[in-house]
Amino acid sequence: MGGDKAMENGTDWLGLSGAKVLIAGAGGLGSACAKAFDLANARLAIADRDPDRLTGLSEVLGQDCISIPADLTDPDCVRDVVAEANSVLGGIDVLVHAVGINIRKPVLEIDPDEWHRIQTVNLDSAFWLSQAAGKIMTSQGHGRIVIISSVSGLLAHAQHAPYAASKGAINQMMRVMAREWAPFGVTVNAVAPGYIETELTQEYLNQDGHREALSEMVPAGRLGSPDELSGPVLFLASRQASFVTGHVLYVDGGRTLV
Numbered sequence: 001m002g003g004d005k006a007m008e009n010g011t012d013w014l015g016l017s018g019a020k021v022l023i024a025g026a027g028g029l030g031s032a033c034a035k036a037f038d039l040a041n042a043r044l045a046i047a048d049r050d051p052d053r054l055t056g057l058s059e060v061l062g063q064d065c066i067s068i069p070a071d072l073t074d075p076d077c078v079r080d081v082v083a084e085a086n087s088v089l090g091g092i093d094v095l096v097h098a099v100g101i102n103i104r105k106p107v108l109e110i111d112p113d114e115w116h117r118i119q120t121v122n123l124d125s126a127f128w129l130s131q132a133a134g135k136i137m138t139s140q141g142h143g144r145i146v147i148i149s150s151v152s153g154l155l156a157h158a159q160h161a162p163y164a165a166s167k168g169a170i171n172q173m174m175r176v177m178a179r180e181w182a183p184f185g186v187t188v189n190a191v192a193p194g195y196i197e198t199e200l201t202q203e204y205l206n207q208d209g210h211r212e213a214l215s216e217m218v219p220a221g222r223l224g225s226p227d228e229l230s231g232p233v234l235f236l237a238s239r240q241a242s243f244v245t246g247h248v249l250y251v252d253g254g255r256t257l258v
């Protein structure tokens with residue numbers, strides 16, 4: 001696998017040229033990560049339940065990336081996705097989990113279906129994907145797992161109870177995986193963004209005054225862009241982060257400082 005593209009883009013220092021990367025989630029943040037890995041000359045398999053997003057992303061990437069439409073809440077489906085990526089790519093060096101949903105409601109209004117849906121999409125998919133990829137990575141003796149958590153895993157945002165619970169659980173799950181798999185050369189970390197403009201947040205941010213009010217809570221004075229998340233993800237996925245494991249890296253313009 002040549003390193004020219006990575007050299008042209010100044011990303012060769014990450015050593016991701018030819019890396020076999022499975023990205024779960026082709027939404028705003030998953031797509032930004034896919035584009036950044038592509039610029040670093042990595043090889044990509046991307047899974048999402050929405051085939052249109054997968055098609056759109058693979059057209060933009062212009063490389064032979066493998067698109068795998070799948071519902072990632074189903075453990076059997078997840079095992080098939082990871083097996084397919086492993087077989088077509090010839091291994092999996094990196095897993096990025098960028099799948100998630102949110103339903104903003106007060107605690108007293110959340111019904112059982114909503115609670116369950118958020119936990120299965122956000123947390124269960126992260127567990128089953130990491131478990132299946134971790135099996136491959138521990139046996140091959142190296143691997144990087146990066147899970148997109150959220151500042152909601154730490155802060156008590158109103159109307160975020162199920163989402164916050166899923167992200168807090170992701171952080172602790174990630175720490176246990178990091179501890180169990182460190183002896184096998186596998187690192188597991190989370191990246192926790194503040195508000196970033198993607199489809200997940202757009203409708204909410206477009207409502208009267210929301211964008212302005214949220215920006216005021218960020219010491220940097222603004223919301224983030226998807227590209228500002230992909231750099232930290234690539235770092236954690238790279239050989240430069242070989243001794244970094246079990247961390248939640250906040251990418252939030254200082255939101256968790258105040």
Ligand SMILES: NC(=O)c1ccc[n+]([C@@H]2O[C@H](COP(=O)([O-])OP(=O)(O)OC[C@H]3O[C@@H](n4cnc5c(N)ncnc54)[C@H](O)[C@@H]3O)[C@@H](O)[C@H]2O)c1
Pocket residue numbers: 025026027028029030047048049050053070071072073097098099100101121148149150151192193194195196197198199200201
């Ligand atoms: N955008 C933000 O401000 C922000 C902030 C903090 C954390 N996050 C987290 O980042 C991750 C990615 O968010 P995003 O902003 O890219 O959201 P997004 O809505 O743009 O993308 C989420 C993707 O998940 C996919 N998905 C949902 N359910 C699925 C399922 N059952 N099986 C397979 N795919 C499924 C969707 O099709 C979509 O492509 C999520 O975990 C989210 O919680 C986002």
